[in-house]
Amino acid sequence: MTASGLGAPFAAGRDADVYDLGGGRVLRRYRDGDVDTAPEAAVMAHVATHGYPVPTVYATRGPDLVMDRLDGPTMLGAFVAGTLPAEEGARILADLHTRLHALPPPAAAPPGTAVVHRDLHPENVVLTPHGPYVIDWRDALCGPPDLDLAMTALICAEVAVDPARQLAEAARALLVSFLAYAGGHPLGQLDTAAGIRAANPTLTPTEVARVDEAGALVVHSARDLRD
Numbered sequence: 671m672t673a674s675g676l677g678a679p680f681a682a683g684r685d686a687d688v689y690d691l692g693g694g695r696v697l698r699r700y701r702d703g704d705v706d707t708a709p710e711a712a713v714m715a716h717v718a719t720h721g722y723p724v725p726t727v728y729a730t731r732g733p734d735l736v737m738d739r740l741d742g743p744t745m746l747g748a749f750v751a752g753t754l755p756a757e758e759g760a761r762i763l764a765d766l767h768t769r770l771h772a773l774p775p776p777a778a779a780p781p782g783t784a785v786v787h788r789d790l791h792p793e794n795v796v797l798t799p800h801g802p803y804v805i806d807w808r809d810a811l812c813g814p815p816d817l818d819l820a821m822t823a824l825i826c827a828e829v830a831v832d833p834a835r836q837l838a839e840a841a842r843a844l845l846v847s848f849l850a851y852a853g854g855h856p857l858g859q860l861d862t863a864a865g866i867r868a869a870n871p872t873l874t875p876t877e878v879a880r881v882d883e884a885g886a887l888v889v890h891s892a893r894d895l896r897d
C-alpha cells in the first residue's frame with residue numbers, strides 16, 4: 671500500500687497514523703516503516719476469538735494494518751468533552767483488564783501468565799455504541815496481569831503529575847478509582863512498569879524524568895486505599 675490516494679489521516683497517535691479507507695475500514699500505518707504488524711494482529715485475532723472487544727483485522731503488511739473503523743470517541747476524548755466522569759472511566763478500564771486477563775492464554779504462554787495489553791489507557795479505548803473497544807496492541811504479550819494494572823496506573827499517574835496537562839486533576843481521580851476497581855497487586859509490578867515506561871522511545875526526556883514521581887503517586891494512592 672502506498673500513501674498516495676489515502677488523503678490525510680483522520681487520527682494519529684505517537685506511533686501511527688490512521689486513514690479512512692471507506693467501507694467501514696481503516697488503515698493504520700506505523701511511521702516507522704520497519705515495524706511488522708503481524709504479531710500485533712495475531713494477538714488481536716486471539717482475543718477476538720474469545721469475544722474480547724477489538725476491531726476485526728483484515729490484512730497486515732509490514733507497518734500497515736487494515737481493520738474495522740470503530741465509531742465513537744476515545745475515552746480520552748470523552749473526558750475532554752466532559753461526557754464521561756473519571757469514576758465511570760475507571761470502572762470501564764478496570765473491567766477491560768479483568769475481562770482480558772480472564773481469557774484463555776495462547777497455547778505457548780508460560781504458566782501464570784495471561785494476555786496483557788501493557789498500554790491500556792484512555793487514548794486506546796474507543797467508546798462505541800456496542801461498548802468499549804480496545805485498540806493499539808503493539809505492546810501486548812503474555813505476562814503477569816498485575817503488570818498490566820501497573821502500566822495503566824503509571825500512565826494515568828504520569829498525566830496526574832504533569833502540571834501542564836489540562837486533565838491532571840481528572841487523571842488523579844481516574845488513578846484512584848482505577849486502583850480501587852481493579853484490585854490485584856499492581857505495586858508488585860510497579861518497578862518493572864516504570865522501567866518499561868522510561869525506556870519507551872515515544873516519551874520525551876521531560877516525560878521520562880517524571881516517571882519516578884508518577885510511580886510514587888501510584889504507591890501513595892494505593893496505600894491510601896488500603897489504609
Ligand SMILES: Nc1ncnc2c1ncn2[C@@H]1O[C@H](COP(=O)(O)OP(=O)(O)O)[C@@H](O)[C@H]1O
Pocket residue numbers: 681682683684685686687688696698725737738739740741744793794796805806807
Ligand atoms: N480501528 C479504529 N477505528 C477508529 N479510530 C481508530 C482506530 N484505530 C485507531 N484509531 C484512532 O487513531 C488513534 C491512534 O491509533 P493507535 O492505534 O492508538 O496508534 P498509536 O500507537 O500511535 O497510539 C486512536 O487514538 C484513535 O483515535
Ligand SMILES: [Mg+2]
Pocket residue numbers: 683684793794806
Ligand atoms: Mg494509541
